[in-house]
Amino acid sequence: MTQNETNWPVALCATDSGAQAAAVNALRELLHVGLRIALNGRSDVSEAHLEDFAQESLLRVLDRLDQFQGRSQFTTWAQAIALNVAFTELRRKRWQDVSLDALLADGERLADLAVIADDVLGAEEDRTRLVGALRNAIEKDLTPKQRAAILGELREMPFDQIVELLGTSRSAGYKMLHDARRALKQRLQEAGITGADIQSAFD
Amino acid sequence: MKTKEQRLTREQVGGIVKMLGLTTDREFNCSECLQQVSEFAERQLANQPVGEVMAKVEQHLALCPECREEFEALMKILKAGQ
Numbered sequence: 001m002t003q004n005e006t007n008w009p010v011a012l013c014a015t016d017s018g019a020q021a022a023a024v025n026a027l028r029e030l031l032h033v034g035l036r037i038a039l040n041g042r043s044d045v046s047e048a049h050l051e052d053f054a055q056e057s058l059l060r061v062l063d064r065l066d067q068f069q070g071r072s073q074f075t076t077w078a079q080a081i082a083l084n085v086a087f088t089e090l091r092r093k094r095w096q097d098v099s100l101d102a103l104l105a106d107g108e109r110l111a112d113l114a115v116i117a118d119d120v121l122g123a124e125e126d127r128t129r130l131v132g133a134l135r136n137a138i139e140k141d142l143t144p145k146q147r148a149a150i151l152g153e154l155r156e157m158p159f160d161q162i163v164e165l166l167g168t169s170r171s172a173g174y175k176m177l178h179d180a181r182r183a184l185k186q187r188l189q190e191a192g193i194t195g196a197d198i199q200s201a202f203d
Numbered sequence: 204m205k206t207k208e209q210r211l212t213r214e215q216v217g218g219i220v221k222m223l224g225l226t227t228d229r230e231f232n233c234s235e236c237l238q239q240v241s242e243f244a245e246r247q248l249a250n251q252p253v254g255e256v257m258a259k260v261e262q263h264l265a266l267c268p269e270c271r272e273e274f275e276a277l278m279k280i281l282k283a284g285q
Contacts, residue, residue: 037283038276072241079280080241083273091269120216134219153222154215156268159233174232181226188223198224 008074009065028058030075031082038083044090053089057082091158098157100165106155107148130193137187146180149173222266231263236270244277248285 011023032054039045061078068077116135121127138147145166152162163173188198231239243260246253253261264271 034280037280067238069238071239072245076241076245076277076281080237080244080273080277083276083280084237087269087273087276116211116216120211120213121220130220131216134216150219150222153268154211154218159267159269170234171232178226178230181222182228184219185223185226195224198220 006074008078009068012062012065024058024062027061027078028054031057031061031078034079035082035086039086042090044093049086053082053086056089057085060085088158088160092161095157095161098161098165100167103148103152103157103162103165104144106151107144107146126197129191130188130197133188133191133193134184136191137184141183141187142180146176149177150180153177225262225266227262230266231259233263233267233270236260236263236267237273240264240270240274240277244274244281247278248281 006023006026008023008027012020012027014020014023032050035050035053035057039050057078061081064081068074116131116138118128118131121131142150145168149162149166152165153159159173160170163170166173166176168176185195185198189195239256239260243253243257243264246257264274
């Protein structure tokens with residue numbers, strides 16, 4: 001049987017301890033190879049990192065075996081988990097020195113009306129109207145934490161880091177951000193700006 | 204008076220506008236996306252159409268730079284294995 005044909009969930013739970021160990025080792029190697037391909041060329045990733053990510057990913061995959069639904073190949077599903085493990089850790093390291101105060105101060109910049117220029121998207125009347133309505137909605141409809149979260153996202157700060165700094169859970173943080181986006185969108189629509197206007201504004 | 208350097212760039216404001224354009228009432232979060240992204244990637248690779256669930260994955264990937272980064276890395280692995 002080739003590696004692609006392996007029934008991984010069965011092999012990883014085999015009662016024969018030798019067979020199970022072989023499957024675990026094969027999966028660790030497969031994850032290691034995938035991570036090497038995905039992270040090739042990054043100066044912040046060493047061989048030791050790859051080893052650590054592969055081991056951590058293996059444990060995560062084994063822990064979630066019951067969540068595999070068989071809707072893709074097992075190896076693709078496992079690689080997706082491994083990449084999540086690796087990128088989450090790399091992002092955490094990159095942003096670990098950002099403080100809550102800095103994030104909230106950044107968010108407050110967004111509440112400052114002068115921080116978004118009228119003509120930032122162009123001088124056409126419909127675009128300046130959209131920008132004006134957006135500024136107004138950001139100031140009136142968002143909480144400081146929502147503003148901070150949105151600016152954190154714009155800076156490509158990891159979502160895990162944003163919610164950690166804001167002292168909330170991932171699901172609550174996601175809801176907070178989703179509520180903020182919906183509130184802004186609704187306010188724009190109330191100002192007569194349609195979804196099509198929003199889409200076309202940045203084409 | 205704000206200096207030009209303190210102002211948000213066209214790309215940043217455009218980023219907010221794009222986020223709003225993509226916002227819907229019911230969206231996948233990152234965990235839900237991760238659960239489905241392997242199927243989405245295989246479908247993309249095989250040029251298969253996306254259904255309703257996969258459309259939600261696609262929408263989340265358009266909104267979430269982190270999940271998009273991981274998806275692109277997954278595609279890199281899958282393409283290397285072809």
